[in-house]
Amino acid sequence: MTLTFPQKLVIMIDGKIVGVYLGSHKFRGEISMGSIISTQTVEKHFDLIAKDYDKWKKKNAYYYDSIKSLVKKVIRPGSKVLEIGCATGEVLASSKPGIGVGIDLSSEMVRLAREKFPQYTFICSSIENFQYKEKFDYIIMVDVVDHIYDIINVFESVYKFCHPTTKIILTTVNPWW
Secondary structure (H helix, E strand, C coil): CEEEECCCEEEEECCEEEEEECCCEEEECCCCCCCCCCHHHHHHHHHHHHHHHHHHHHHCHHHHHHHHHHHHHHCCCCCEEEEECCCCCHHHHHCCCCEEEEEECCHHHHHHHHHHCCCCEEEECCCCCCCCCCCEEEEEEECCHHHCCCHHHHHHHHHCCEEEEEEEEEECCCCCC
8 A cells, every 4th residue: 555645744843843855755565563452442441531631631731731832833823623533622722723623532532522612623533434524724633643553544534634735733652751
């Protein structure tokens, strides 16, 4: 399988551009994982921890505040923003979108996000099954790739919601944190 992203790829660390790749960027080959985590396992896990999720975020505030700060610096307020793995909606809300859509596998996380931020749309869905007519200016994926088995399938699904200037903000937790 080959996945092609025709836009430019910008690599940033700590808010500084450290690399740019122009042209087609192709990913080829098989994905291998030491352990396979099913979508249902991830969904159940986050349903179970949903009620205490914001409490744990506050306990690790430095990390999550850093992510919100990054999102605020990168995303123009009033933009169309999709957050994949939105949890309780905090990061999406911090982006101050004009149109904000959050999706999550966990129905409990989605319920909490809807209660906290009724001005945005929250949908219980995987990105692979997500149906929406809009394309987005920004797509946020905070600590999501850690929970994905088929990364190629996910990025093929994400691509459907991109226009030529869409920016994807992707973070993954560093074990040193």
